[in-house]
Amino acid sequence: MREELKQVDKEDKLLERQRLREKRIKKKMKLKKRQREEEDGEEEDDLSGSEGEPDAKRKRKRSKIYFHSDSDDSEKEEDKAGSASINAESISLAEQEELALKLLNSIHS
Numbered sequence: 001m002r003e004e005l006k007q008v009d010k011e012d013k014l015l016e017r018q019r020l021r022e023k024r025i026k027k028k029m030k031l032k033k034r035q036r037e038e039e040d041g042e043e044e045d046d047l048s049g050s051e052g053e054p055d056a057k058r059k060r061k062r063s064k065i066y067f068h069s070d071s072d073d074s075e076k077e078e079d080k081a082g083s084a085s086i087n088a089e090s091i092s093l094a095e096q097e098e099l100a101l102k103l104l105n106s107i108h109s
Contacts, residue, residue: 091099
């Protein structure tokens with residue numbers, strides 16, 4: 001009798017897992033469908049608007065900042081960085097600290 005109850009319990013657990021798995025899959029499918037519909041709606045809106053204006057929801061892609069490295073491409077990276085690269089030996093410690101504080105403040109803002 002006890003073994004029969006264990007067997008029935010195992011079957012019930014298996015059925016419950018399958019039911020929950022199917023429920024999760026259906027929920028995911030609904031979510032993906034809604035996201036696709038929203039994207040399609042946004043694309044239609046984008047086509048009607050001007051291309052010159054960036055979308056407020058989308059983040060702008062920032063240009064990369066290259067720091068000095070030991071790689072062979074360091075000269076190319078310095079050219080890309082332009083005036084953003086600073087030679088650490090040419091400025092004083094106080095100026096370096098000031099720049100570091102400005103950087104930290106801009107990150108936290």
